[in-house]
Amino acid sequence: MxxxxxxxxxxxxxxxxxxxxxxxxxxxxxxxxxxxxxxxxxxxxxxxxxxxxxxxxxxxxxxxxxxxxxxxxxxxxxxxxxxxxxxxxxxxxxVIMPGTRAAVKATKNNQIGVIGTEGTVKSASYEHAIKEKVTSSQVVSLACPKFVPIVESNQFHSSVAKKIVFETLLPLKSKNLDTLILGCTHYPLLRSVIQDVMGKDVTLIDSGxxxxxxxxxxxxxxxxxxxxxxxxxxxxxxxxxxxxxxxxxxxxxxxxxxxxxxxxxxxxxxxx
Amino acid sequence: MxxxxxxxxxxxxxxxxxxxxxxxxxxxxxxxxxxxxxxxxxxxxxxxxxxxxxxxxxxxxxxxxxxxxxxxxxxxxxxxxxxxxxxxxxxxxxVIMPGTRAAVKATKNNQIGVIGTEGTVKSASYEHAIKEKVTSSQVVSLACPKFVPIVESNQFHSSVAKKIVFETLLPLKSKNLDTLILGCTHYPLLRSVIQDVMGKDVTLIDSGxxxxxxxxxxxxxxxxxxxxxxxxxxxxxxxxxxxxxxxxxxxxxxxxxxxxxxxxxxxxxxxx
CATH class of the missing domain: 3.40.50.1860 (Rossmann fold)
Incomplete structure (x- = not known):
């Protein structure tokens, strides 16, 4: 005890x-x-x-x-x-290894997206960890610098939030991802908007x-x-x-x- | 690597x-x-x-x-x-702590059964571990000394196996258990028979x-x-x-x- x-x-x-x-x-x-x-x-x-x-x-x-x-x-x-x-x-x-394990378990086509802060994306930590486990994985990373300020200012339910999330994630829509890691612990507060934008067939990984x-x-x-x-x-x-x-x-x-x-x-x- | x-x-x-x-x-x-x-x-x-x-x-x-x-x-x-x-x-x-965590997570009525060898039951390891996590749990343990020999002799698909499992587990049927830990790694080979005897409402925990x-x-x-x-x-x-x-x-x-x-x-x- x-x-x-x-x-x-x-x-x-x-x-x-x-x-x-x-x-x-x-x-x-x-x-x-x-x-x-x-x-x-x-x-x-x-x-x-x-x-x-x-x-x-x-x-x-x-x-x-x-x-x-x-x-x-x-x-x-x-x-x-x-x-x-x-x-x-x-x-x-x-939080990175737990998120990685969950994503590798969830993906079926080995096309995994990662969204995070500039620092996380620049570190390529998820990409390295995922490729250690499944060499053939394709990992697409995208920095979303506007997301954290939306959450910290308690605006994550607003229509502005929806617009920003939509515009930010647009480049990922054509990537054939079946799994997207919410690679920032702030992002699950935007989860429903992110899911709407990515579509219901994409599994969102909340490492929490x-x-x-x-x-x-x-x-x-x-x-x-x-x-x-x-x-x-x-x-x-x-x-x-x-x-x-x-x-x-x-x-x-x-x-x-x-x-x-x-x-x-x-x-x-x-x-x- | x-x-x-x-x-x-x-x-x-x-x-x-x-x-x-x-x-x-x-x-x-x-x-x-x-x-x-x-x-x-x-x-x-x-x-x-x-x-x-x-x-x-x-x-x-x-x-x-x-x-x-x-x-x-x-x-x-x-x-x-x-x-x-x-x-x-x-x-x-x-294998005991993983089984314990899974059982505590699965149970809704905190009435947990444990079946295992004489040694495991005598050690009360599961009982101690479960009660550390949820003090109010009721744990019913039963030694099933006949199960391992059935598996080791490759008889786990036989009708003899069914009879022995039924007779052994009978005392557990009246205990209002909603979760049963297969507290011996041999027992999942008898899983379908055990599930039949206990009924479909009892969750079997295979610690593997x-x-x-x-x-x-x-x-x-x-x-x-x-x-x-x-x-x-x-x-x-x-x-x-x-x-x-x-x-x-x-x-x-x-x-x-x-x-x-x-x-x-x-x-x-x-x-x-």
């Missing part, structure tokens, strides 16, 4: 889609979430800066005594996972569910799961940005009052 | 049900299987002896250069997993599929997966007993010619 929380980090609110699955699959666990909303999006930032920001988030959560870290952000996973996993004493899970299955297994593998008696149904939320918008999106997406606290990261403002 | 094989050990042919799933889910991997048919069943044996036999099998496969060990036997998992996992440098996976999902994740987690270019579609089979019966069951269950080799374990006959 281990009551320590599992930590989740993301550039903003995208990781909610992973936490939502965690709350469903792991009702005995306690969670702590940090979204770096003030510095979101990470997608267009240089690799070195994303690594630095990811370390700052990681260090904040380590001080909170997490027993496992989930990098619930594709951009951060693609550039910082290996380094962080190597240096930390606790298990560290990213698969990532939490990995978390569940690793909790058992490393013998650090909590049991029911130790569960407090406890989730703490931190953001570096506006708690108002953050809490609104949490309410909409997680169906709960996040009551988030604002913190500062970086430089001398590194809060604890 | 890591072309080393994944090792599977079982008291006999039960682990075929796990290997079958591995061949399906992990087409890029090479496998090596050892069934200790000559000393099967393990179920009625003292704990210390099962641990010793499991070490003998493990040491045989370690000499063959495996990169991961799957203890595809519930009896061996229940008494030897922790010790072997602790001492080996490679990842070690058992779930175990291989765990193997797949751990291959990625520890970065030891093979890629398609390194795949040889290679599976080697070893048995301590009759290769004739062993190969017959492999042909029937795995649909392939196992061309098994006989080896000796224990004492001065410890083969390599």
């Amino acid at each position: 281990n009551e320590q929380p599992i930590g989740f980090i993301d550039s903003g609110v995208g990781g909610f889609t992973v936490v939502k699955e965690a709350m469903k699959q792991l009702p005995n666990e306690n969670f702590i979430y940090l979204g770096d909303t003030a510095r979101c999006p990470y997608g267009p930032r240089p690799k070195e800066q994303v690594i630095q920001f990811t370390w700052e988030m990681t260090n904040f959560l380590l001080k909170k005594g997490i027993k496992m870290l989930v990098i619930a952000c594709n951009t951060a996973t693609s550039v910082a996972l290996n380094e962080i996993k190597e240096k930390l004493q606790i298990p560290v899970v990213g 569910a698969e990532t939490i299955s990995e978390v569940s297994m690793l909790l058992d593998y490393f013998d650090i799961a909590n049991n029911e008696n130790g569960a407090k149904e406890n989730a703490q939320f931190y953001t570096t940005g506006s708690t108002y918008l953050f809490d609104q999106i949490a309410q909409d997406w997680l169906g709960k009052n996040a009551s988030s606290k604002q913190i500062h990261l970086g430089g001398t403002n590194d809060a604890t | 890591n072309e080393q094989p994944i090792g599977f050990i079982d008291s006999g042919v039960g682990g075929f049900t796990v290997v079958k799933e591995a061949m399906k889910q992990l087409p890029n991997e090479n496998f090596i299987y050892l069934g200790d048919t000559a000393r099967c069943p393990y179920g009625p044996r003292p704990k210390e002896q099962v641990i010793q036999f499991t070490w003998e099998m493990t040491n045989f496969l370690l000499k063959k250069g495996i990169k991961m060990l799957v203890i595809a036997c519930n009896t061996a998992t229940s008494v030897a997993l922790n010790e072997i996992k602790e001492k080996l440098q490679i990842p070690v996976v058992g 599929a779930e175990t291989i999902s765990e193997v797949s994740m751990l291959l990625d987690y520890f970065d030891i997966a093979n890629n398609e270019n390194g795949a040889k579609e290679n599976a080697q089979f070893y048995t301590t007993g009759s290769t004739y019966l062993f190969d017959q069951i492999a042909q029937d269950w795995l649909g392939k010619n196992a061309s098994s080799k006989q080896i000796h374990l224990g004492g001065t006959n410890d083969a390599t």
Whole structure:
């Protein structure tokens, strides 16, 4: 029995889609979430800066005594996972391998699309991982830099969102894809629009569910799961940005009052 | 890329049900299987002896250069997993936690049945693991000592098998179970008979599929997966007993010619 929380980090609110699955699959666990909303999006930032920001988030959560870290952000996973996993004493899970496994399992024609931030697409992490598993796969990647700002500004139900998603994904329509990886944890909030645009025959892969299955297994593998008696149904939320918008999106997406606290990261403002 | 094989050990042919799933889910991997048919069943044996036999099998496969060990036997998992996992440098996976996770996920009324060998039932491993996750679960365990011999003698399609399964499982019929764990890797070969006896409303949990999902994740987690270019579609089979019966069951269950080799374990006959 281990009551320590599992930590989740993301550039903003995208990781909610992973936490939502965690709350469903792991009702005995306690969670702590940090979204770096003030510095979101990470997608267009240089690799070195994303690594630095990811370390700052990681260090904040380590001080909170997490027993496992989930990098619930594709951009951060693609550039910082290996380094962080190597240096930390606790298990560290990213979202790219779970998404890859799910996509390889789902595809029938081995024509897989990946949409993500500029950083994720530039890293080619999904492409490498998919081709490691199935050499003959065709992978088409597309950066969608406008999607994260739509979600972070709580506009993902709007007609503007529909227009932007439609225009952005248009180049993928002719690619004969049967599977599309939502390679950014923000994108499942746009899922219904994305599905409309791509058509019902394209399987959308939301790595959240698969990532939490990995978390569940690793909790058992490393013998650090909590049991029911130790569960407090406890989730703490931190953001570096506006708690108002953050809490609104949490309410909409997680169906709960996040009551988030604002913190500062970086430089001398590194809060604890 | 890591072309080393994944090792599977079982008291006999039960682990075929796990290997079958591995061949399906992990087409890029090479496998090596050892069934200790000559000393099967393990179920009625003292704990210390099962641990010793499991070490003998493990040491045989370690000499063959495996990169991961799957203890595809519930009896061996229940008494030897922790010790072997602790001492080996490679990842070690058992079948009890995967089966537990699948059962807890499947049940709606938290009335879970477990059938297994005497050794597995006596260890109460499933009961402990299930109650760690859901304290209020009711777990009914039943030892079925006659099932393994039916399978090992290749009689699992016979009318005798049906009669024995029916008579053995009768006490479970009144327990209001909605989920039944096939807590022995031999039992999925009797699956259709077990399902007939229990009724279609009872979900049968075959830990094989779930175990291989765990193997797949751990291959990625520890970065030891093979890629398609390194795949040889290679599976080697070893048995301590009759290769004739062993190969017959492999042909029937795995649909392939196992061309098994006989080896000796224990004492001065410890083969390599």
